[in-house]
Amino acid sequence: MELIRTREALRQWRGKAQGSIGFVPTMGALHEGHLSLVRHSLSQNDRTVVSIFVNPRQFGANEDYYRYPRMLDTDRRLLENLGVSVLFAPPEEEMYSPDDEVWMSLTRLSRLWCGSYRLGHFDGVVLVLTKLFHLVAPHRAYFGEKDFQQVRVVEKMVEELFFPIQIIRMPTVREPDGLAISSRNSYLSPRGRAQAVALYKTLQYIQTLVPKFRLTHKILEEARQYLHERFPEVKVEYLAIVDEYSLEPLEHLSQSAKPRALIAAYVEGVRLIDNIPLEVPPEEAYT
Numbered sequence: 001m002e003l004i005r006t007r008e009a010l011r012q013w014r015g016k017a018q019g020s021i022g023f024v025p026t027m028g029a030l031h032e033g034h035l036s037l038v039r040h041s042l043s044q045n046d047r048t049v050v051s052i053f054v055n056p057r058q059f060g061a062n063e064d065y066y067r068y069p070r071m072l073d074t075d076r077r078l079l080e081n082l083g084v085s086v087l088f089a090p091p092e093e094e095m096y097s098p099d100d101e102v103w104m105s106l107t108r109l110s111r112l113w114c115g116s117y118r119l120g121h122f123d124g125v126v127l128v129l130t131k132l133f134h135l136v137a138p139h140r141a142y143f144g145e146k147d148f149q150q151v152r153v154v155e156k157m158v159e160e161l162f163f164p165i166q167i168i169r170m171p172t173v174r175e176p177d178g179l180a181i182s183s184r185n186s187y188l189s190p191r192g193r194a195q196a197v198a199l200y201k202t203l204q205y206i207q208t209l210v211p212k213f214r215l216t217h218k219i220l221e222e223a224r225q226y227l228h229e230r231f232p233e234v235k236v237e238y239l240a241i242v243d244e245y246s247l248e249p250l251e252h253l254s255q256s257a258k259p260r261a262l263i264a265a266y267v268e269g270v271r272l273i274d275n276i277p278l279e280v281p282p283e284e285a286y287t
C-alpha cells in the first residue's frame, strides 16, 4: 500500500492506475463500520483508495475537531492488511489555503435535522468531497448508512454536479447490543456506553409502534416517553420519522412512502446519531 500525502503525488498515481477505482473517504480512527466499506470496495474494484482527513470545515466552533481521535499508524496497518492500494492522508495545507474563496452549500437538505443543529456541517462535507472526488476520480465511492443524511447529501451532490461516480450505501454496522459503531463512541465512559444503546432501543421501539399508529406524532410521543423513562440521562436533540428520499417529516405512514426513523442524542455530552428503515404494514392492518 502506498501512503500518499500530496495532491501532486495522488494525481501521478491516478494517471497511471488501471482498472476500476473504489474510494472510501474517512476521517480516520477506523472501526468495523469503515472496514466493511473498504472490504466491499475491494470486492468490487481493481484498486481501492482510502482517504484519512479530519476535515476542519465540517466542524462547528464548539465541536470536537481538536479532540477527534487521530491514529494514523494503527489505521495504516489495518488498511495495509486488507489490501488497500493507496492511503491518501493529506495535511491540511494540501486541501485548503487561507485565501480560499469557494464555498459550497445545499439549499434544503443541508439545513434539515443534523444540518439545523450543526450549521455549515454538510457544506463542509460537500466541499471536501468535491475536492477528494476530483483528485481520486473513483468509479465508485462508499458511504455508511449510519450517517443517513450525509448519504443523501452526497447522492444529491453527485447527481447535480454530474460526477461520474456511483455512490454505494452500506448498512450500519452495530455492536452486539445494537449500538451503531462510531469513532465518537470512544469518548464514552463505561456508564455512558451502557446508556448509548438508548438510541437503537428507541428506534426499535418505534418499529414496534408502527403497526399500532398511522400518525407519526403519536409514535414519536410514545417513543420520547419510552426514552425519557428508561434512559433519563440521554438528551434527545431530534427524533423524527421522515421520507427516506427527501428527508422531509412524514405525517402518517403508508407503504407508498419509504419511512425512516432518525435520532440524534447526547450521552455524557457526546453527540450520537442513528437511524433505521421502518417496515409499514398494509393499509388495512390499521383499524
Ligand code: PAF
Pocket: 025, 026, 027, 053, 055, 058, 125, 128, 129, 147, 150
Ligand atoms: O463521514 C465522514 O467520515 C466524513 O464526513 C467524510 C465523508 C469523510 C467527509 O469528511
